[in-house]
Amino acid sequence: MTSNVHGTDLEGGTSRAMVLGDTSPCLSGKSALQPVFGAPADLLWFVLRNSTAHVRLALGVGQSTVMRLRGGYWPKDARKLLDAWESYKGRTASQQSRWFLRRVQAGGVVAHAGQAWSSPGLADRVGETIACARSRAGLLAQTLELPSQRFELGALHAQA
Numbered sequence: 001m002t003s004n005v006h007g008t009d010l011e012g013g014t015s016r017a018m019v020l021g022d023t024s025p026c027l028s029g030k031s032a033l034q035p036v037f038g039a040p041a042d043l044l045w046f047v048l049r050n051s052t053a054h055v056r057l058a059l060g061v062g063q064s065t066v067m068r069l070r071g072g073y074w075p076k077d078a079r080k081l082l083d084a085w086e087s088y089k090g091r092t093a094s095q096q097s098r099w100f101l102r103r104v105q106a107g108g109v110v111a112h113a114g115q116a117w118s119s120p121g122l123a124d125r126v127g128e129t130i131a132c133a134r135s136r137a138g139l140l141a142q143t144l145e146l147p148s149q150r151f152e153l154g155a156l157h158a159q160a
Helices: 016-020 029-033 041-049 052-059 063-070 079-092 120-125
Strands: 023-025 073-075 100-103 109-112 115-118 129-135 138-143 150-158
Touching: 041 052, 041 063, 041 079, 052 063, 052 079, 063 073, 079 120, 079 138, 079 150, 100 109, 109 129, 109 138, 115 138, 120 150
Parallel strands: none
Antiparallel strands: 023 073, 100 129, 109 115, 115 150, 129 138, 138 150
């Protein structure tokens, strides 16, 4: 048996997918709060600041995934994780105004108040009508068609 000079105990898997590696290292400490390899800063902050059980329940992931995220490993295909994060933010966001209706345009974009708003989860809902309300972080969107979901929308840019 060889000793591990770097102190890591992560062994390579036996399948082809594991040999190629499905994670990439993120920075640790204060710099872990910055987006690295696609990791949103608010998600990393949430994972680092909350208990393992709370993160597991909020995102619907296993304990090993939470520990990997805390250890600085970000999955290369993180769509499921990002969808769970957007859904969690939508469920916990506080509504600041009354609801109004908007149609999802190409690319998952919603037009409101001269700005384009979007969220990763809206790309599959092009052409649907959604209910929107202002929130502290931007816009809160609720789908009207099943399966029902909530999203936090962020401003993209000013429209011409």
